[in-house]
Amino acid sequence: xxxxxxxxxxxxxxxxxxxxxxxxxxxxxxxxxxxxxxxxxxxxxxxxxxxxxxxxxxxxxxxxxxxxxxxxxxxxxxxxxxxxxxxxxxxxxxxxxxxxxxxxxxxxxxxxxxxxxxxxxxxxxxxxxxxxxxxxxxxxxxxxxxxxxxxxxxxxxxxxxxxxxxxxxxxxxxxxxxxxxxxxxxxxxxxxxxxxxxxxxxxxxxxxxxxxxxxxxxxxxxxxxxxxxxxxxxxxxxxxxxxxxxxxxxxxxxxxxxxxxxxxxxxxxxxxxxxxxxxxxxxxxxxxxxxxxxxxxxxxxxxxxxxxxxxxxxxxxxxxxxxxxxxxxxxxx
Amino acid sequence: xxxxxxxxxxxxxxxxxxxxxxxxxxxxxxxxxxxxxxxxxxxxxxxxxxxxxxxxxxxxxxxxxxxxxxxxxxxxxxxxxxxxxxxxxxxxxxxxxxxxxxxxxxxxxxxxxxxxxxxxxxxxxxxxxxxxxxxxxxxxxxxxxxxxxxxxxxxxxxxxxxxxxxxxxxxxxxxxxxxxxxxxxxxxxxxxxxxxxxxxxxxxxxxxxxxxxxxxxxxxxxxxxxxxxxxxxxxxxxxxxxxxxxxxxxxxxxxxxxxxxxxxxxxxxxxxxxxxxxxxxxxxxxxxxxxxxxxxxxxxxxxxxxxxxxxxxxxxxxxxxxxxxxxxxxxxxxxxxxxx
Numbered sequence: 001x002x003x004x005x006x007x008x009x010x011x012x013x014x015x016x017x018x019x020x021x022x023x024x025x026x027x028x029x030x031x032x033x034x035x036x037x038x039x040x041x042x043x044x045x046x047x048x049x050x051x052x053x054x055x056x057x058x059x060x061x062x063x064x065x066x067x068x069x070x071x072x073x074x075x076x077x078x079x080x081x082x083x084x085x086x087x088x089x090x091x092x093x094x095x096x097x098x099x100x101x102x103x104x105x106x107x108x109x110x111x112x113x114x115x116x117x118x119x120x121x122x123x124x125x126x127x128x129x130x131x132x133x134x135x136x137x138x139x140x141x142x143x144x145x146x147x148x149x150x151x152x153x154x155x156x157x158x159x160x161x162x163x164x165x166x167x168x169x170x171x172x173x174x175x176x177x178x179x180x181x182x183x184x185x186x187x188x189x190x191x192x193x194x195x196x197x198x199x200x201x202x203x204x205x206x207x208x209x210x211x212x213x214x215x216x217x218x219x220x221x222x223x224x225x226x227x228x229x230x231x232x233x234x235x236x237x238x239x240x241x242x243x244x245x246x247x248x249x250x251x252x253x254x255x256x257x258x259x260x261x262x263x264x265x266x267x268x269x270x271x272x273x274x275x276x277x278x279x280x281x282x283x284x285x286x287x288x289x290x291x292x293x294x295x296x297x298x299x300x301x302x303x304x305x306x307x308x309x310x311x312x313x314x315x316x317x318x319x320x321x322x323x324x325x326x327x328x329x330x331x332x333x
Numbered sequence: 334x335x336x337x338x339x340x341x342x343x344x345x346x347x348x349x350x351x352x353x354x355x356x357x358x359x360x361x362x363x364x365x366x367x368x369x370x371x372x373x374x375x376x377x378x379x380x381x382x383x384x385x386x387x388x389x390x391x392x393x394x395x396x397x398x399x400x401x402x403x404x405x406x407x408x409x410x411x412x413x414x415x416x417x418x419x420x421x422x423x424x425x426x427x428x429x430x431x432x433x434x435x436x437x438x439x440x441x442x443x444x445x446x447x448x449x450x451x452x453x454x455x456x457x458x459x460x461x462x463x464x465x466x467x468x469x470x471x472x473x474x475x476x477x478x479x480x481x482x483x484x485x486x487x488x489x490x491x492x493x494x495x496x497x498x499x500x501x502x503x504x505x506x507x508x509x510x511x512x513x514x515x516x517x518x519x520x521x522x523x524x525x526x527x528x529x530x531x532x533x534x535x536x537x538x539x540x541x542x543x544x545x546x547x548x549x550x551x552x553x554x555x556x557x558x559x560x561x562x563x564x565x566x567x568x569x570x571x572x573x574x575x576x577x578x579x580x581x582x583x584x585x586x587x588x589x590x591x592x593x594x595x596x597x598x599x600x601x602x603x604x605x606x607x608x609x610x611x612x613x614x615x616x617x618x619x620x621x622x623x624x625x626x627x628x629x630x631x632x633x634x635x636x637x638x639x640x641x642x643x644x645x646x647x648x649x650x651x652x653x654x655x656x657x658x659x660x661x662x663x664x665x666x667x668x669x670x671x672x673x
Contacts (some may be wrong), residue, residue, distance in 0.1 A: 045494040045547065059571065063539045101652075154372055161653040164585075174570050179546075179564070246535060251566045252585045252652065254534045254559065256376055290482040298543040301528050310529075 022260045030273025031285030033321075034292050037271075041295035048302045055243070057178040060294045065187030066242060067290035070261040072194050073238035075281050077139070078269055079198070079211045080231040082277040087143040089265060091150035092124045093258030096243025098154060101162040101253050110169050114244055121240025124150065125233035130181045132232070133225040154255055165248045173249045189239065194234070195283035199318030205229055211278030267293055267318045273325070356574075363398040366618050367420035367428040368611075371457055372408045376583050380608025380655035381456060385429070388612035392619055392662060394664035399619060410434040417441035421448050426662035427618040428466070429611075431457040435503075438462070438543075441641030448536075451621055455605075455614050455633070458504060466621070468614055468631045468669070470606045472504075475635045479579050479604050480519070482637070483553055486577055486600075490521035491552030494576070496541065496564055498532040498557040505532070508557050525549065530560040538563030545571050558605070562586050581605045582656040587647055594640060603638040616665035631669050634658075 038128035046052035070089060070297060077086040096117045105112040124146060164170075175182040209217040210227050218224060230300070247253050254296035270276060272285030272291050300310040368385055370378055382403065389399040402425055404412035409538025410433040420428055421444050428445055432438050432454050439462040442452045446464045453469040454460050495512075498505035516522060527546055537560035545567060554564045554576050562585045565575045573594060580586040582605040593599035610633045621627045636658050647656055658670075 022558065049547045051547075053546050055543075059546050060543050063543050066539075110524070158375075158653065159373070159379065161651050163652045164588075176572060249570070250535055250538050250563070252534055252562055256531075256533045257535045259533065260531070260536055294543060297540070299548075301544050302547060303524065307497075308434055311500075 011218075020045065025249055030280070030283075031282050031288045033324075034130040034272055034285055034288035038092035038288055038291045038295055041292065041299050045295065045302055047226035049298070055179040056298075058181070058184070060298055061291060062080055062181045062184045064287070064290040064294040065184045066246060066266050067261070067264050067294060068191060068287040069187055069245070069288050070265035071237055071272065071286040072191060072283055073242070075269045075272075075274050075283070075286050076194070076198070076207075076231045076234040076238070078266075078274060078276060078277040079207055079278055079281045081211050081214055081279075084139040084231075084278065085129065085143065085266065086232065086235045086239075087140060087262065088124060088128060088147035088150060089143075089235065090149040090258030090260075090262045091154065092121055092236055092239035093156070093243045093246065093261055094165050094253070094255065095124075096120060096240035097257050098157045098162060098243075099240075100244045100247040101165055102157055102160060103163065107163065108167075108169065110165065113165075117240050117244050121236035121238070121243075122233050123236070124240075124315055125140050125236030126229065128236070129225075129229040129232040133228050158255060162249055162253060166251070169248050170251065183245055186245065187313050189285050190238070191287055197234070198283065203227070206207070207231055208279050208281065212280075252313065264290075264293065265283040267314075270318055272320045275329075278324070340626070343530050350447060361423075362396070363400065364427065364619055364622050365400045365402060367423075367425040367661050368401050368403045369413060369416055369428065369430045370403060370405050370422070370429045371413070371433050373405050375414035376653060376655040377505060377608050380582070380657040381431075381611035384609045384611035384613075384657045384659070385615050388615035388662075391610045392615070395662070397619055397623070399615065401416060401615070406433060408433065408490075409427045410437045410505075414438060414441045417513075418444060418527045421445045421450055427452060427624055428452045429539065429614045429618060430460075432460050433457065435460050453614055453617060453621075456610055463629070466617070466629055466631075468610065468617060468633055470635060472507045472511040473514065473605070474632075475514040475606065476513075477510065478635055479555075480512055480606065481600055482579060483577060484519045484522065485554075486493045487522070487552060489519040492525045492550060493522055493553040493555055493579075494541070494548065494551045494564070495524045495527040495561040496530045496537055496554065496556040498528060498530065498560070500531070502532075512555060512589050522553065524555070525551070530556065530563065532558055532560070533573070534559045534563040538564075538567045541567035542570065545573070559586075562589055567591055572603060575599065577601065579604050582608065584650045584652040584654040584656075587643055587650060587656060588652060589598060590640065591643060591648065594644075600640060602640065603643060603656065604635065605637050605656075607633065607658050608655055609636075609660055613660050613665055615668060616660065619662065620666060620670055625666065625670060627670055633669065 006299050018265040038078055042057050045056060073089055077084050099117045099120050100113050105116055125295030126145050128143050131137045132139050146183055206222045207227050210222055210224060246257060268289035270287050274285060296314060300313060372378060385401060388544050389401050392399045396552055404416040406416055413433050417438060418441050428450055430452055435458060438460055442462045445452050451466060453466040453468055458469050459469060466471050497509060500594050530542040537548060555565055556578060558581055561578050568575045580603045582592045582603055590601055596642060613633055617627060
């Protein structure tokens with residue numbers, strides 16, 4: 001586990017490069033736990049089925065890619081401060097998928113459909129941020145309200161009819177190279193982009209500062225309103241993009257498309273080591289968290305657990321992670 | 334206090350006005366039927382309403398003027414209770430109800446029935462109130478037809494992947510039990526894996542895709558409702574052939590089946606609980622209002638639509654549409670109500 005290449009980030013440059021310090025540095029990374037859990041779950045699946053299958057891992061990674069996008073969208077909002085969650089996320093995902101499939105700007109004009117869908121995501125983010133910043137409504141209430149409004153849009157657009165996107169876009173997302181799917185590559189690229197935005201730009205640094213201590217950030221000249229706008233727009237765009245990918249890759253849409261992504265997105269963020277009170281994020285961690293959740297689900301199916309036991313175990317995984325993180329952060333104080 | 338009384342007077346006045354107007358309506362054979370749907374967010378419900386409206390139009394053309402008053406509870410039983418009470422106050426002649434709860438609506442049904450408005454429950458399930466007329470699908474018939482078709486095609490053997498619906502749902506369990514009962518005749522059909530698709534196309538697809546690499550050859554997929562499309566897409570995206578499975582009535586399902594048939598000669602049928610029950614319900618309502626002796630419990634048929642029928646009647650249907658069967662009034666009288 002102690003490969004020097006993994007820990008070669010900015011933080012450890014100043015330290016002396018002994019194997020022990022690298023090991024310690026690695027263990028401090030919040031997502032290492034999730035990575036180890038993912039590997040263990042993969043080995044467990046191998047044990048159950050009798051073969052350690054790369055294609056099983058990649059199939060689960062493809063599905064985890066969708067969840068990771070939802071998780072990252074949620075994470076951008078969680079980062080902005082204590083108690084901030086985006087409950088409109090599943091509705092943005094579903095509405096985005098419908099906008100993509102409805103052919104509002106012509107069924108063959110895929111770039112325009114994608115652009116329109118992303119615009120919808122931006123609009124959802126702007127409305128959320130406006131409610132929170134201008135009217136001082138708590139994020140949970142504001143995003144829930146936006147979600148309900150979006151749901152009525154979903155019902156309306158659904159009766160207008162929709163059809164499969166298909167074509168080159170679908171073929172590209174379903175393209176498989178040794179089991180590595182096109183849609184997984186697209187999801188990974190998106191995550192890299194978001195990771196860059198959150199860790200290497202002024203916006204990202206200020207967002208984290210705001211989440212860690214709002215008052216200190218304000219005194220330091222950080223403008224809360226604009227940052228919240230950025231966080232919610234980022235969340236909306238990512239959710240809409242997820243809607244696009246799901247609609248095209250899965251070949252169909254339904255009104256409950258996004259439903260599983262509300263709890264799933266929060267769970268992936270938590271397991272990935274992001275602090276739920278804001279200020280600390282990890283895109284890699286969220287991706288790992290999504291992979292853990294997906295693999296755990298598959299393992300439980302392979303182990304032929306009853307559905308009740310499956311829910312209990314999945315809930316316990318999230319709960320145990322939160323407890324572990326709470327204990328660890330108390331130790332540090 | 335005074336305002337309270339005035340409001341009561343106004344309500345009484347309103348009630349009187351609606352009673353007068355509905356009495357007037359009955360005189361010239363005009364039936365106002367309240368239709369309480371649970372939510373409009375899916376294709377099945379869209380088909381249900383379309384079928385009800387079609388039946389109403391057919392009857393109107395034959396001289397029995399039928400008007401539908403549709404209310405949508407947006408998934409909330411509490412809203413549905415209020416809507417039922419409102420329909421009763423409006424003085425509709427009959428109420429068709431897709432109940433969002435098997436117990437919560439009992440009081441509102443009592444109100445309607447004691448106001449002389451018959452209530453028929455259908456589609457979503459029954460209620461425990463014995464005063465409601467009940468028109469339901471026979472899941473055993475669904476299981477027999479569904480499993481029967483697959484067993485006939487495979488010679489009664491093969492490895493099956495079973496995609497269940499929403500965990501903990503009563504209808505889900507009833508459908509599953511019916512499948513298992515029907516399967517007991519074919520011990521050589523083995524269920525090699527079972528996943529829950531939550532009656533959600535996307536979830537079904539992801540759950541199947543995630544365990545697909547670990548599965549041996551899958552000859553058969555059993556599923557409920559919308560999962561068939563999702564399962565097929567999971568196999569296609571993994572570059573595997575789509576196993577034998579029965580399809581639903583949604584446009585996505587029908588178009589996929591037609592597409593698979595054109596590409597590789599793939600054969601199957603569509604068997605589903607039929608949204609056309611909406612039309613049946615309207616026919617039953619009009620029969621009851623016309624004085625026909627309607628039994629308290631009736632069974633709606635489960636249609637099986639062959640590939641040939643789909644090709645001739647439903648080629649080029651929109652993905653967002655759903656197939657439903659048109660049941661005429663006379664057919665309903667003879668086959669569902671059993672009138673002499």
